[in-house]
Amino acid sequence: MSALPAYATTGQRIWFYSFRVICGLIFFFLIAPIVVIIPLSFNAENFFTFTPEMLSLDPSGFSTKHYQDFFSSSDWQLALRNSLKIAPVATFLSVSLGTLAAIGLSQSHVPFRRAIMAILISPMIVPLIISATGMYFFYSNPYIPTPFGRIELPFTLTGTYWGVVLAHAALGIPFVIITVTATLVGFDQSLTRAAANMGANPVTTFFKVQMPLILPGVVSGGLFAFITSFDEVVVVLFVGSAGQKTLPWQMFTGLREQISPTILAVATILIAVSIVLLIVVEMLRRRSERLRGLSPA
Amino acid sequence: MTLVLAADGRPLKTSLNRALRRQKLRALMLIAPLLIFILVSFVMPIADMLFRSVENEIVVETLPRTVATLDGWDSESGQAPDEDVFTALYFDLVLAAEYKTHTRLGSRLNYEMTGISSLFRKSGRSVDDFPTNNYTDVIQAADTSYGDPAQWAAWMADDVVRAALPMTANIYDAWAKMIVDTEEDLPIEEVPWDFVYTSLYLEVMEGADPPISLDLSTVAPVTLRDQFYDVDKDWLDPEVWKIIKIYSPEYTNGYFLNSVDRLKGPEGVEVRPDNEQIYITLFIRTMIMSGSIMGMCVLLGYPIAWLLANLPARKANMLMILVLLPFWTSLLVRTSAWKVLLQQxxxxxxxxxxxxxxxxxxxxxxxxxxxxxxxxxxxxxxxxxxxxxxxxxxxxxxxxxxxxxxxxxxxALINNQTGTVIAMTHILLPFMILPLFSVMKTIPISYLRAAKSLGATNWTAFWRVYFPQSIPGIGAGCILVFILSIGYYITPELVGGTKGVFISNRIAYHISSSLNWGLAAALGTILLVIVMGLYWMYDKIVGIDNVKLGG
CATH class of the missing domain: 1.10.287 (Helix Hairpins)
Known part of the structure; x- marks a missing residue:
C-alpha cells in the first residue's frame, strides 16, 4: 500500500491515486474547519467570511481588533480568569485522588476490581447532559441518605466555585485512572520491593521510585483532566452561576445569542493551546513507551 | 506432615493469609478516597436523578388532609367530592398559601391538566377571604378564653382536650408550626386564625366536647364547597379531582408515561393528543441522526484508518497529527468553526x-x-x-x-439536521479512527497478498480477508460514536436549529425553561438506560480495560 509496485496495472494505478485523493479530502474535512478559523480571526471587518481585501492579501483587510476586543472586554477576561481558577484545582483533585486509586487498583489482589473500575470510569460514559442534570438536582440540595430518611445538608453547591470544581474533578477522574493504570501495567512491582528491602518506607518508595517512573502517565492524565475541565460547558452551565462563567460558557452564549467575531480570536488562541497540549502529550507518550521498553529510543 | 512455620513461629498458611489480607486492605485504602469522592460527587447525583423521575411527594406534602379524605371519594361517580374534602382542602390551602407552596403544586399538576396552575393561584389568594371569620367571632363572643392565645396553647398541651378534639388539635399544631416558620412569631402570643376556629366549630357540631361548652347551633354554617365554587367553577369539575387523586401517591410513573407520549388518565394509560406527542418522535430522531453520524464516521474513518495503519511509521505519525489535532481542539472551537462556515x-x-x-x-x-x-x-x-x-x-x-x-x-446548511450531522461527524470522527486504527494495526497486510497470490481479485481479497478482521474495530468505533452522539447537547443546540436537536436538548429545556424537573429526570433515565445498554455491548466487544486515549 505504501508504494505502488512497478508492475501495477492501469486500474491499480487509478485506484491507488484516487484512494489517496479520497483520503486527502477526508483529511481536508478534518483539518480545514480548524485552520480556516485562524485567518478569519484577523478579519478587519465584523464578517464571518473572507472579504475581497483578505483574498487579495491586502494588509488593510487584516487587523488584530478582535484580539484587542478579547483582551479588553471585561466579560471575556472574567471568563478567562474563572477558567484558569477552576481547571487547575479540579485537575489537582482528580490527579491526586486518581493516582492513588490507580496504584491501589494495580495491586495484585483487589476485591471487586471490575465493579470499582466501572464506577470510577462512569463519569466518562454517562452523557454529560445526564451528569449535569443529576448534579444540578443534587448539588442544589445535598443530603445524606440514611435508611431512616435523608439528612439535608445546610448548604448548597450550585452556583458556587466549589460546586463547579467538584463536578469537574469528577469528570476528569476517568482520564487519570485510564492513563495511570495503563502506565502502571509496565511498572515492575519488584522495584518497590527492592526499595523496601533497602529500608525505604512506603512514602519514600512512592516518591523516589514509583512516581518518577509513572510520571509521564500522571502528567498526561492530568492534561486530559485539565482539558476536560477547561473545555467543559454542559455541567458548568447547570451547576455554575454567572459568577462561575468560564471561557467555553462565554463562547456558548456568544454563539447562541449574538455571534461576535471575538469568538474567532478566542478560538484561535484555544487552538494554539491545544496544539501545545497535543505536542506535550505525544512527547510524554513516546517517553513513557521508551521507558517501558515498548519502542526503540 | 509437618506444619511449615514462618519466621515468627506462626503457621505459614496463617501468615500468608494475613499478609494477603493486609495487602487487600492497603489496596482498598488507596482506592477508598477516590471511591468516596466519586460516590458523593457523581453517583449520588445520578441516583438522585433516578429517584426524581418517579418521586411525586409534592401533592401529598402540600395537601395531606385532602389526599387522605379523597380516599373515600369515588372518582367514577361523575360528581365532585362532598363537603368533607373541601373542608380538608380549605385547611391545606390556607397553610399552603402561607408557605407559598400552592403555586408549585399548581404548576406540577398543570403538566397533567392545563388550567390547574391558575386555579390554585387564584384560590390561594382568595382562601383567606372566606367568611369563616363568622365562626371566630361567635366562638370568641361565647367565652373570652377562646380569644386568649395562652389559653389555647394550654388546651392544646392538654391530652384530654386533644383526645376530645383530634382534628382541632391537628389543625392547631399545623397553624402553630406555620406561625413559627413563616411569621417568626410565637403561637403563645398569637390568636389562632379563622381556620382553627372553623375546625373547632365543625368538631363541636359533630358532638365533640370543647374545653368550655359552646352553643353553636345558631351560627349560620359556611359551605366551603360553595365558597370554592365561587372562586372558580372548576373546583366542581370531577376531572380536576381525578387528576389530584391520580397524582396523590408518593411515587408515580407519570413522568415516564409522559416521556413516551402517554398520559395517566382517569381510565388508565392513554395516548396523548396528537399535538402533544413529541418524545417518541424525538427519541427516534435522535437514534436516526446518531445512526447517520455513525455511518458517516465509518465511511470517512475507514479509509483514513487503513491509510494510517499501512503507511510507514514516520509518515503515519505525521498524518496522525491531523487526526489528533481536531481531537484535542476544544469542542466549542470546532462548533464555532462550523457555525461560521455553514452560515448562509x-x-x-x-x-x-x-x-x-x-x-x-x-x-x-x-x-x-x-x-x-x-x-x-x-x-x-x-x-x-x-x-x-x-x-x-x-x-x-x-x-x-x-x-x-x-x-x-x-x-441552508445550518439550523437543520444537515448542520448537526456535518458538525458532529467532524467532531466524532477521531473517535472512530482511533479504535479502527488500533485494530487494523494488528492485521498483517501479508494476508492480503496471500489472498491475491491464491487468485483473489483485489475486491475479494479485501472483502473476504481484510474486512472481516477489521470488524471488531468497526464495532468498537461505532458503539463509541453512537454512545457519544446520542447524549450530545452543545453542538445540536448551536447548529441544529429546531429540527436538528436531540433528546438532550429537550432535557435541558425542561430543566432551565419549563422547570418540569421530573420529566427531565425521566427522559434522562431513559437515555441513561440506552447508553448503559450500549456500554454493556461495548464492554462485551472491546472490554472497559481496553479503552485507550489518544491512539
Missing amino acids: QGVINDTLVWYHSTWLGQFLDPIFMGFLNLCYAFVNVITWVWNVLNGIWGGTDGLYMDWAVAGFERL
Whole structure:
C-alpha cells in the first residue's frame, strides 16, 4: 500500500491515486474547519467570511481588533480568569485522588476490581447532559441518605466555585485512572520491593521510585483532566452561576445569542493551546513507551 | 506432615493469609478516597436523578388532609367530592398559601391538566377571604378564653382536650408550626386564625366536647364547597379531582408515561393528543441522526484508518497529527468553526457562489444539473411504476419529486439536521479512527497478498480477508460514536436549529425553561438506560480495560 509496485496495472494505478485523493479530502474535512478559523480571526471587518481585501492579501483587510476586543472586554477576561481558577484545582483533585486509586487498583489482589473500575470510569460514559442534570438536582440540595430518611445538608453547591470544581474533578477522574493504570501495567512491582528491602518506607518508595517512573502517565492524565475541565460547558452551565462563567460558557452564549467575531480570536488562541497540549502529550507518550521498553529510543 | 512455620513461629498458611489480607486492605485504602469522592460527587447525583423521575411527594406534602379524605371519594361517580374534602382542602390551602407552596403544586399538576396552575393561584389568594371569620367571632363572643392565645396553647398541651378534639388539635399544631416558620412569631402570643376556629366549630357540631361548652347551633354554617365554587367553577369539575387523586401517591410513573407520549388518565394509560406527542418522535430522531453520524464516521474513518495503519511509521505519525489535532481542539472551537462556515453568508456558501461564477462552474453546472435531473426523473419513473403496480393512480400528489432543479442557490446548511450531522461527524470522527486504527494495526497486510497470490481479485481479497478482521474495530468505533452522539447537547443546540436537536436538548429545556424537573429526570433515565445498554455491548466487544486515549 505504501508504494505502488512497478508492475501495477492501469486500474491499480487509478485506484491507488484516487484512494489517496479520497483520503486527502477526508483529511481536508478534518483539518480545514480548524485552520480556516485562524485567518478569519484577523478579519478587519465584523464578517464571518473572507472579504475581497483578505483574498487579495491586502494588509488593510487584516487587523488584530478582535484580539484587542478579547483582551479588553471585561466579560471575556472574567471568563478567562474563572477558567484558569477552576481547571487547575479540579485537575489537582482528580490527579491526586486518581493516582492513588490507580496504584491501589494495580495491586495484585483487589476485591471487586471490575465493579470499582466501572464506577470510577462512569463519569466518562454517562452523557454529560445526564451528569449535569443529576448534579444540578443534587448539588442544589445535598443530603445524606440514611435508611431512616435523608439528612439535608445546610448548604448548597450550585452556583458556587466549589460546586463547579467538584463536578469537574469528577469528570476528569476517568482520564487519570485510564492513563495511570495503563502506565502502571509496565511498572515492575519488584522495584518497590527492592526499595523496601533497602529500608525505604512506603512514602519514600512512592516518591523516589514509583512516581518518577509513572510520571509521564500522571502528567498526561492530568492534561486530559485539565482539558476536560477547561473545555467543559454542559455541567458548568447547570451547576455554575454567572459568577462561575468560564471561557467555553462565554463562547456558548456568544454563539447562541449574538455571534461576535471575538469568538474567532478566542478560538484561535484555544487552538494554539491545544496544539501545545497535543505536542506535550505525544512527547510524554513516546517517553513513557521508551521507558517501558515498548519502542526503540 | 509437618506444619511449615514462618519466621515468627506462626503457621505459614496463617501468615500468608494475613499478609494477603493486609495487602487487600492497603489496596482498598488507596482506592477508598477516590471511591468516596466519586460516590458523593457523581453517583449520588445520578441516583438522585433516578429517584426524581418517579418521586411525586409534592401533592401529598402540600395537601395531606385532602389526599387522605379523597380516599373515600369515588372518582367514577361523575360528581365532585362532598363537603368533607373541601373542608380538608380549605385547611391545606390556607397553610399552603402561607408557605407559598400552592403555586408549585399548581404548576406540577398543570403538566397533567392545563388550567390547574391558575386555579390554585387564584384560590390561594382568595382562601383567606372566606367568611369563616363568622365562626371566630361567635366562638370568641361565647367565652373570652377562646380569644386568649395562652389559653389555647394550654388546651392544646392538654391530652384530654386533644383526645376530645383530634382534628382541632391537628389543625392547631399545623397553624402553630406555620406561625413559627413563616411569621417568626410565637403561637403563645398569637390568636389562632379563622381556620382553627372553623375546625373547632365543625368538631363541636359533630358532638365533640370543647374545653368550655359552646352553643353553636345558631351560627349560620359556611359551605366551603360553595365558597370554592365561587372562586372558580372548576373546583366542581370531577376531572380536576381525578387528576389530584391520580397524582396523590408518593411515587408515580407519570413522568415516564409522559416521556413516551402517554398520559395517566382517569381510565388508565392513554395516548396523548396528537399535538402533544413529541418524545417518541424525538427519541427516534435522535437514534436516526446518531445512526447517520455513525455511518458517516465509518465511511470517512475507514479509509483514513487503513491509510494510517499501512503507511510507514514516520509518515503515519505525521498524518496522525491531523487526526489528533481536531481531537484535542476544544469542542466549542470546532462548533464555532462550523457555525461560521455553514452560515448562509459563510465561507462554504461564498465559495459555492464563487465557483458557480467561474468558467469551471459555468461549464460543469449544467452537466451536474442535468445529471441531478436525470436522477430525479429516474426516481419518478420508479415511483410511477410502483403506483401503477399497486393500482394507485397517484397523479401528482406529492409522491413525485420536482422535475427540475432550476438553479443553484445558497444552501441552508445550518439550523437543520444537515448542520448537526456535518458538525458532529467532524467532531466524532477521531473517535472512530482511533479504535479502527488500533485494530487494523494488528492485521498483517501479508494476508492480503496471500489472498491475491491464491487468485483473489483485489475486491475479494479485501472483502473476504481484510474486512472481516477489521470488524471488531468497526464495532468498537461505532458503539463509541453512537454512545457519544446520542447524549450530545452543545453542538445540536448551536447548529441544529429546531429540527436538528436531540433528546438532550429537550432535557435541558425542561430543566432551565419549563422547570418540569421530573420529566427531565425521566427522559434522562431513559437515555441513561440506552447508553448503559450500549456500554454493556461495548464492554462485551472491546472490554472497559481496553479503552485507550489518544491512539
